[in-house]
Amino acid sequence: MDWNQDFEFQNASKTADLCLASSANIVKKQKKYNRNSHNIGHGYNNVVNKVKPFKLKGNSIINYGYAGNLDIQYIDWELLEKLIMFFPTVDFHFAGQWKSKANFPNIYKNQNFYYYGKLPANDLPSFYESMDLLMIVYQYEKFPEQLANPHKMMEYLGSGKMIVSSWTEEYSKLSAKGLIKMIQSKKEFISELDEVQNNLEYWNKNDLRNSRIDFANQNTYNKLINKIEKLLKNGG
CATH class of the missing domain: 3.40.50.2000 (Glycogen Phosphorylase B;)
Structure with missing residues:
Protein backbone atom coordinates (compact mmCIF):
# COMPACT_ATOMS: atom_id res chain seq x y z
CA MET A 1 0.00 0.00 0.00
CA ASP A 2 2.84 2.40 0.78
CA TRP A 3 5.72 3.12 -1.57
CA ASN A 4 8.23 3.30 1.27
CA GLN A 5 7.23 -0.07 2.76
CA ASP A 6 10.49 -2.02 2.94
CA PHE A 7 9.89 -4.79 5.48
CA GLU A 8 10.66 -8.05 3.66
CA PHE A 9 9.27 -6.55 0.46
CA GLN A 10 11.24 -8.84 -1.84
CA ASN A 11 10.45 -12.04 0.06
CA ALA A 12 6.79 -11.13 0.48
CA SER A 13 6.44 -10.45 -3.24
CA LYS A 14 8.34 -13.56 -4.35
CA THR A 15 6.39 -15.96 -2.15
CA ALA A 16 2.92 -14.51 -2.82
CA ASP A 17 0.44 -16.15 -5.20
CA LEU A 18 -0.94 -12.71 -5.99
CA CYS A 19 0.39 -9.19 -5.35
CA LEU A 20 -1.95 -6.21 -5.12
CA ALA A 21 -1.06 -2.53 -4.87
CA SER A 22 -2.66 0.90 -4.70
CA SER A 23 -0.53 2.57 -7.36
CA ALA A 24 1.31 1.80 -10.58
CA ASN A 25 4.60 2.75 -8.95
CA ILE A 26 4.23 0.02 -6.35
CA VAL A 27 3.18 -2.57 -8.94
CA LYS A 28 6.29 -1.78 -10.96
CA LYS A 29 8.35 -2.37 -7.83
CA GLN A 30 6.51 -5.66 -7.11
CA LYS A 31 6.88 -6.98 -10.65
CA LYS A 32 10.63 -7.17 -10.21
CA TYR A 33 9.91 -10.17 -7.96
CA ASN A 34 6.46 -11.37 -9.03
CA ARG A 35 4.88 -10.92 -12.47
CA ASN A 36 1.45 -11.65 -11.01
CA SER A 37 1.13 -8.12 -9.58
CA HIS A 38 -1.83 -5.80 -10.14
CA ASN A 39 -2.86 -2.24 -9.37
CA ILE A 40 -6.33 -2.19 -7.81
CA GLY A 41 -6.23 1.34 -6.39
CA HIS A 42 -8.31 2.36 -3.39
CA GLY A 43 -11.89 1.44 -2.56
CA TYR A 44 -14.87 3.68 -1.83
CA ASN A 45 -17.34 3.10 0.98
CA ASN A 46 -20.69 4.01 -0.57
CA VAL A 47 -22.70 2.87 2.44
CA VAL A 48 -23.49 6.26 3.93
CA ASN A 49 -26.11 7.22 6.48
CA LYS A 50 -28.43 10.12 5.72
CA VAL A 51 -26.39 13.31 5.62
CA LYS A 52 -27.20 15.65 8.47
CA PRO A 53 -26.49 19.39 8.29
CA PHE A 54 -23.00 20.24 9.51
CA LYS A 55 -22.60 23.40 11.57
CA LEU A 56 -19.67 25.35 10.15
CA LYS A 57 -17.70 27.95 12.04
CA GLY A 58 -17.06 31.29 10.38
CA ASN A 59 -19.27 33.35 8.13
CA SER A 60 -17.59 33.49 4.73
CA ILE A 61 -19.59 32.82 1.58
Whole structure:
Protein backbone atom coordinates (compact mmCIF):
# COMPACT_ATOMS: atom_id res chain seq x y z
CA MET A 1 0.00 0.00 0.00
CA ASP A 2 2.84 2.40 0.78
CA TRP A 3 5.72 3.12 -1.57
CA ASN A 4 8.23 3.30 1.27
CA GLN A 5 7.23 -0.07 2.76
CA ASP A 6 10.49 -2.02 2.94
CA PHE A 7 9.89 -4.79 5.48
CA GLU A 8 10.66 -8.05 3.66
CA PHE A 9 9.27 -6.55 0.46
CA GLN A 10 11.24 -8.84 -1.84
CA ASN A 11 10.45 -12.04 0.06
CA ALA A 12 6.79 -11.13 0.48
CA SER A 13 6.44 -10.45 -3.24
CA LYS A 14 8.34 -13.56 -4.35
CA THR A 15 6.39 -15.96 -2.15
CA ALA A 16 2.92 -14.51 -2.82
CA ASP A 17 0.44 -16.15 -5.20
CA LEU A 18 -0.94 -12.71 -5.99
CA CYS A 19 0.39 -9.19 -5.35
CA LEU A 20 -1.95 -6.21 -5.12
CA ALA A 21 -1.06 -2.53 -4.87
CA SER A 22 -2.66 0.90 -4.70
CA SER A 23 -0.53 2.57 -7.36
CA ALA A 24 1.31 1.80 -10.58
CA ASN A 25 4.60 2.75 -8.95
CA ILE A 26 4.23 0.02 -6.35
CA VAL A 27 3.18 -2.57 -8.94
CA LYS A 28 6.29 -1.78 -10.96
CA LYS A 29 8.35 -2.37 -7.83
CA GLN A 30 6.51 -5.66 -7.11
CA LYS A 31 6.88 -6.98 -10.65
CA LYS A 32 10.63 -7.17 -10.21
CA TYR A 33 9.91 -10.17 -7.96
CA ASN A 34 6.46 -11.37 -9.03
CA ARG A 35 4.88 -10.92 -12.47
CA ASN A 36 1.45 -11.65 -11.01
CA SER A 37 1.13 -8.12 -9.58
CA HIS A 38 -1.83 -5.80 -10.14
CA ASN A 39 -2.86 -2.24 -9.37
CA ILE A 40 -6.33 -2.19 -7.81
CA GLY A 41 -6.23 1.34 -6.39
CA HIS A 42 -8.31 2.36 -3.39
CA GLY A 43 -11.89 1.44 -2.56
CA TYR A 44 -14.87 3.68 -1.83
CA ASN A 45 -17.34 3.10 0.98
CA ASN A 46 -20.69 4.01 -0.57
CA VAL A 47 -22.70 2.87 2.44
CA VAL A 48 -23.49 6.26 3.93
CA ASN A 49 -26.11 7.22 6.48
CA LYS A 50 -28.43 10.12 5.72
CA VAL A 51 -26.39 13.31 5.62
CA LYS A 52 -27.20 15.65 8.47
CA PRO A 53 -26.49 19.39 8.29
CA PHE A 54 -23.00 20.24 9.51
CA LYS A 55 -22.60 23.40 11.57
CA LEU A 56 -19.67 25.35 10.15
CA LYS A 57 -17.70 27.95 12.04
CA GLY A 58 -17.06 31.29 10.38
CA ASN A 59 -19.27 33.35 8.13
CA SER A 60 -17.59 33.49 4.73
CA ILE A 61 -19.59 32.82 1.58
CA ILE A 62 -16.96 30.41 0.25
CA ASN A 63 -15.74 27.39 2.23
CA TYR A 64 -12.76 25.12 1.53
CA GLY A 65 -12.36 21.83 3.40
CA TYR A 66 -9.78 19.18 4.26
CA ALA A 67 -10.34 16.04 6.32
CA GLY A 68 -7.64 13.56 7.24
CA ASN A 69 -4.63 12.90 9.42
CA LEU A 70 -3.02 16.30 9.95
CA ASP A 71 0.07 14.74 11.52
CA ILE A 72 1.38 13.10 8.33
CA GLN A 73 4.68 14.45 7.03
CA TYR A 74 3.35 15.05 3.51
CA ILE A 75 1.17 18.12 4.20
CA ASP A 76 2.65 21.35 2.82
CA TRP A 77 1.95 23.66 5.76
CA GLU A 78 4.05 26.46 4.33
CA LEU A 79 1.93 26.57 1.19
CA LEU A 80 -1.30 26.21 3.17
CA GLU A 81 -0.39 29.23 5.26
CA LYS A 82 0.16 31.25 2.09
CA LEU A 83 -3.20 30.14 0.70
CA ILE A 84 -5.04 31.03 3.91
CA MET A 85 -3.45 34.48 3.92
CA PHE A 86 -3.95 35.08 0.18
CA PHE A 87 -7.68 34.28 0.34
CA PRO A 88 -8.90 36.20 3.43
CA THR A 89 -12.53 36.12 2.28
CA VAL A 90 -12.52 32.30 2.17
CA ASP A 91 -12.96 30.11 5.26
CA PHE A 92 -10.62 27.12 5.49
CA HIS A 93 -12.06 24.19 7.49
CA PHE A 94 -9.81 21.36 8.70
CA ALA A 95 -10.79 18.15 10.47
CA GLY A 96 -8.75 15.19 11.68
CA GLN A 97 -6.15 14.05 14.14
CA TRP A 98 -3.65 16.83 14.83
CA LYS A 99 -1.39 16.11 17.78
CA SER A 100 1.31 18.33 16.31
CA LYS A 101 -0.85 21.46 15.99
CA ALA A 102 1.31 23.33 18.52
CA ASN A 103 4.05 23.31 15.86
CA PHE A 104 1.99 25.56 13.58
CA PRO A 105 1.04 28.62 15.64
CA ASN A 106 0.93 30.94 12.63
CA ILE A 107 -1.93 28.95 11.12
CA TYR A 108 -4.13 29.81 14.10
CA LYS A 109 -3.44 33.52 13.74
CA ASN A 110 -5.58 33.63 10.65
CA GLN A 111 -9.22 34.46 11.37
CA ASN A 112 -10.39 32.42 8.38
CA PHE A 113 -8.91 29.11 9.62
CA TYR A 114 -11.08 26.68 11.62
CA TYR A 115 -10.19 23.33 13.16
CA TYR A 116 -12.84 20.80 14.22
CA GLY A 117 -10.78 17.99 15.71
CA LYS A 118 -11.22 14.39 14.67
CA LEU A 119 -14.71 13.80 13.28
CA PRO A 120 -16.60 10.49 13.40
CA ALA A 121 -16.67 8.78 10.00
CA ASN A 122 -20.45 9.23 9.81
CA ASP A 123 -20.01 13.02 10.04
CA LEU A 124 -17.62 13.28 7.11
CA PRO A 125 -20.27 13.21 4.33
CA SER A 126 -22.04 16.18 5.90
CA PHE A 127 -18.70 17.96 6.39
CA TYR A 128 -17.92 17.50 2.69
CA GLU A 129 -21.43 18.54 1.68
CA SER A 130 -20.97 21.86 3.53
CA MET A 131 -17.94 22.76 1.42
CA ASP A 132 -17.69 24.54 -1.90
CA LEU A 133 -14.36 22.90 -2.60
CA LEU A 134 -12.17 20.16 -1.11
CA MET A 135 -8.40 20.43 -0.89
CA ILE A 136 -5.30 18.27 -0.84
CA VAL A 137 -2.12 20.28 -0.37
CA TYR A 138 0.78 17.85 -0.20
CA GLN A 139 4.50 18.10 -0.94
CA TYR A 140 4.27 16.32 -4.28
CA GLU A 141 7.61 17.59 -5.56
CA LYS A 142 9.35 16.04 -2.55
CA PHE A 143 7.37 12.78 -2.28
CA PRO A 144 5.98 11.95 -5.77
CA GLU A 145 5.82 8.16 -5.35
CA GLN A 146 4.34 8.22 -1.85
CA LEU A 147 1.65 10.69 -2.93
CA ALA A 148 0.64 8.98 -6.17
CA ASN A 149 -2.70 7.83 -4.71
CA PRO A 150 -3.95 9.42 -1.46
CA HIS A 151 -6.79 7.39 0.03
CA LYS A 152 -8.93 10.43 0.76
CA MET A 153 -9.28 11.23 -2.95
CA MET A 154 -11.90 8.53 -3.41
CA GLU A 155 -13.92 9.92 -0.46
CA TYR A 156 -13.68 13.40 -1.95
CA LEU A 157 -14.85 12.16 -5.35
CA GLY A 158 -17.78 10.38 -3.70
CA SER A 159 -18.97 13.72 -2.33
CA GLY A 160 -19.24 15.15 -5.83
CA LYS A 161 -17.56 18.40 -4.77
CA MET A 162 -14.83 20.08 -6.79
CA ILE A 163 -11.32 19.10 -5.71
CA VAL A 164 -8.15 21.18 -5.92
CA SER A 165 -5.12 19.06 -5.24
CA SER A 166 -1.39 18.78 -5.49
CA TRP A 167 -0.46 16.26 -8.18
CA THR A 168 -1.51 12.62 -7.65
CA GLU A 169 -0.38 10.41 -10.51
CA GLU A 170 -3.18 7.83 -10.28
CA TYR A 171 -5.85 10.47 -10.94
CA SER A 172 -4.20 12.37 -13.80
CA LYS A 173 -6.90 11.21 -16.25
CA LEU A 174 -9.61 12.69 -14.02
CA SER A 175 -7.74 15.96 -13.98
CA ALA A 176 -7.79 15.99 -17.78
CA LYS A 177 -11.58 15.54 -17.65
CA GLY A 178 -12.05 18.48 -15.29
CA LEU A 179 -13.15 16.37 -12.33
CA ILE A 180 -10.11 17.44 -10.31
CA LYS A 181 -7.82 20.43 -10.62
CA MET A 182 -4.37 18.97 -10.01
CA ILE A 183 -1.30 21.16 -9.71
CA GLN A 184 2.26 19.93 -10.15
CA SER A 185 4.11 23.01 -8.93
CA LYS A 186 3.43 24.83 -5.67
CA LYS A 187 4.30 28.07 -7.49
CA GLU A 188 1.11 27.67 -9.53
CA PHE A 189 -1.17 26.73 -6.67
CA ILE A 190 -2.44 30.20 -5.78
CA SER A 191 -3.27 31.18 -9.37
CA GLU A 192 -4.93 27.83 -10.13
CA LEU A 193 -6.98 27.93 -6.94
CA ASP A 194 -7.99 31.50 -7.72
CA GLU A 195 -9.25 30.42 -11.15
CA VAL A 196 -11.40 27.70 -9.59
CA GLN A 197 -12.71 30.05 -6.91
CA ASN A 198 -13.83 32.54 -9.54
CA ASN A 199 -15.68 29.81 -11.44
CA LEU A 200 -17.12 27.61 -8.69
CA GLU A 201 -20.52 27.46 -10.33
CA TYR A 202 -18.94 25.84 -13.38
CA TRP A 203 -16.70 23.41 -11.45
CA ASN A 204 -19.56 22.28 -9.22
CA LYS A 205 -22.15 21.98 -11.98
CA ASN A 206 -24.31 18.85 -11.98
CA ASP A 207 -22.65 16.92 -14.80
CA LEU A 208 -19.17 17.24 -13.26
CA ARG A 209 -20.53 16.51 -9.80
CA ASN A 210 -22.30 13.37 -11.05
CA SER A 211 -19.19 12.21 -12.93
CA ARG A 212 -17.15 12.37 -9.73
CA ILE A 213 -19.74 10.38 -7.83
CA ASP A 214 -20.02 7.84 -10.67
CA PHE A 215 -16.26 7.31 -10.66
CA ALA A 216 -16.26 6.65 -6.92
CA ASN A 217 -19.18 4.24 -7.29
CA GLN A 218 -17.23 2.30 -9.91
CA ASN A 219 -14.61 1.63 -7.25
CA THR A 220 -16.65 0.54 -4.25
CA TYR A 221 -15.18 -2.00 -1.86
CA ASN A 222 -17.60 -4.64 -3.12
CA LYS A 223 -16.49 -4.09 -6.72
CA LEU A 224 -12.83 -4.28 -5.75
CA ILE A 225 -13.50 -7.52 -3.84
CA ASN A 226 -15.12 -8.96 -6.98
CA LYS A 227 -12.11 -7.89 -9.01
CA ILE A 228 -9.73 -9.57 -6.57
CA GLU A 229 -11.84 -12.74 -6.57
CA LYS A 230 -11.57 -12.91 -10.37
CA LEU A 231 -7.80 -12.45 -10.19
CA LEU A 232 -7.56 -15.28 -7.66
CA LYS A 233 -9.86 -17.52 -9.68
CA ASN A 234 -8.02 -16.92 -12.94
CA GLY A 235 -4.57 -17.07 -11.39
CA GLY A 236 -4.00 -13.39 -12.09
